[in-house]
């Protein structure tokens with residue numbers, strides 16, 4: 001299920017960048033250019049899964065949009081602000097914001113925040129729901145691929161579980177470190193994640209009769225679980 005993100009920003013350049021990055025990260029997007037249309041989205045029958053809300057808007061400003069929206073929905077909101085003096089109120093969540101980002105901001109950081117807020121709000125689907133012939137045995141902490149056991153270290157098992165739980169999403173090394181710790185790590189570095197993922201990829205590819213690559217590496221971002229049926233991407 002693809003999360004639907006509402007972007008409320010009147011400045012076309014900024015809105016364009018934010019929308020581009022979110023779509024590129026696999027989200028569905030909607031765009032509102034003023035407070036009134038933002039409220040129409042937020043108080044309608046299908047509020048977005050998350051809203052990126054600029055404070056400086058024509059008409060009703062972003063903070064007032066948030067205040068009014070909170071009477072109708074607890075759908076998460078990340079506020080964009082260029083005014084440092086607003087930050088304290090936002091931090092205190094007095095206005096019901098889930099997070100805030102100060103302008104100017106890095107679009108990549110913005111996408112990371114969006115994912116983090118969504119992750120807090122939505123529990124990951126059980127790994128069993130992932131399509132494909134790869135199954136995890138929680139009790140044994142092992143994986144089977146097409147019925148054949150894949151020998152994994154505890155760290156590799158936790159990495160695979162984290163990747164499968166958020167399949168379709170590119171996960172950063174930092175996310176994987178946070179969610180795939182086995183509690184006994186001597187080497188909690190992002191570089192260690194690379195080497196564990198590399199081993200995991202190799203083992204899965206070796207165990208797959210078709211030799212598929214089950215984990216995709218995204219340069220500069222991280223890794224994604226990429227089962228073959230998703231890779232085929234054709235037909236029905």
Ligand code: CA
Pocket residue numbers: 009010011054055056057
């Ligand atoms: Ca603005």
